[in-house]
Amino acid sequence: MIFQSCHTMSDPSKMVSVCKTETFSTVHHVNIVGYSLMNDFGDTSIEAGKFNLAGHTWALCYRPNAVIYDNYRTKTEFITFSLVLVTQPKVPMAVSFEISLLNQDGKSSPDATKSLKRIFKEKGSDGFSNFMETSKLLASEYLKNDSLLVQCSLQVKKPSFTEKTMKIVVPPPEMNQHFGWLFESKEGADVTFHLNEQTCVAHKTILAARSPVFRAQFFGSMMESKTDSVEIEVIKPEVFKAMLYFIYTEKLPPGEDVSFEMAQHLLVAADRYGLERLKMICAEMLCTGIDAKTAAATLAFAVQYSCRPLKDFCVDFVASREMLDAVMVSDEFEHLVSSCPSVLKEILEKVKKVF
Known part of the structure; x- marks a missing residue:
């Protein structure tokens, strides 16, 4: 019984959203020099410093003489501090903000924090609209030489969102490596090929699966189907072994430069045993080595x-403006005309289009 799923997952991956809280902290110092000169600004907000944190721009502002009235309409002047978020946030941010006045030793106290x-x-x-009365500030240890040192401690917490792709990575196919090991190890081999004075062994089922000719030899009515020994006389030993290696691995033997002549012999062998892909690989190699001769x-x-x-490539090559004259004067061209007259017609048709 065969079960067929009605759902196909083309991309077996899963998107996972991750939300976490990130924390950012900084301590920023501002030295207000010539504080008495700021009195002229009165209740005006003055930017004392600007800094970046958590991907945003922040500013520390103060008012040197902010006027505040109590319930009895009594006026009191204060120095105020405020934290300004200059840039627009995309997500809410939890902010902890602390202002401290520092004395000349860099220390503060609860009444100044x-x-x-x-x-x-x-x-x-x-911020703090009544941070400290101006009169108290003027008499404090924090205002020295008309300078005021302010420490701004800021902590920002904000959520961040990330997306992660959960996916199982499937390794590349390993079948050609396994069959390559089988070819090299010769384990379980059940047929021996005699190549003149050399021999090599292989596995009938693998050869039959890859080549219709081997399938007929080993599992048909031919003589070789009843024997474990086969004579190979028309193919050179190195060519036959290279072909067998390709049958097992879909690759040519490693570490060998395939010459033009070797590519021709391999193409003949591939044609003989019905190995179309090997035949096309050899044809491609032959194309790269074609010249006028x-x-x-x-x-x-x-x-x-x-x-x-390969034939179409050669026809286009011969019929090109750059190569036609050089090819026609060669002895091989005369042989081509006599042995393949139909190809000459194709060349002429191409020449008409080119010229």
């Missing part, structure tokens, strides 16, 4: 072994 927490959902400001002979070779892609 204030903190707050706030959620910033959009750009804006928050070899074009006509290669064209005749392509016709003889019914290799249409």
Whole structure:
């Protein structure tokens, strides 16, 4: 019984969204020099410093003499501080903000330190409208030589979102490596090929699966189907072994430069045993080695072994403006005309289009 799934997953991956909270912290110092000169600005907000944190721009502002009235309409002047979020956030941010006045030793005290927490959902400001009375500030240890050192401690927490692709990575196919090991190890081999004075062994089932000719030899009514020994006389030993290696691995033997002549012999062997892919690989190699001297002979070779892609390439090469004259004066061209007259017609048709 065969079960067929009605759902096909073309990309077996899963997207996972990850939300986490990131924390950013900084301590920023501002030295307000010539503080007494700032009194002229009164209740005006002055930017004392600007810095970047958590991907946003922040500013520390203050008012040197902010006027505040109590319930009895009594006026008191204060120095105020505020934190300004200059840029627009995309997500809410939890902000912890602390302002401290530092003395000349870099120390502070509770009466000169204030903190707050706030959620910033959009750009804006928050701070301390009554940080310290101006009269107390003027008499304090924090204002020395008309300078005021302010420490701004800021911590920002904001959610971040990331997407992660969960996917199982499938390794590349290993079958050609396994069959290559089988060919090299000769384990389980059940047929021996005699190549003149050399021999090599292989596996009938693998050869039969890859080549219709071997299938007929080993599992048909031919003589070789009843024997474990086969004589190979028309193919050179190195060519036959290279072909067997390709049958097992889909590759040519490693570490060998295939010559033009070797590519021809392999193509003949591939044609003989019905190995079309090997035949096309050899044809491609032959195309790269064609010149004015070899074009006509290669064209005749392509016709003889019914290799249409190689034949078409050679026809185009011979009929080109740059090569026609050089090819026609070669002895191989005369042989081509006499042995393959039908190809001459194709060349002429190409020449008409070119010229």
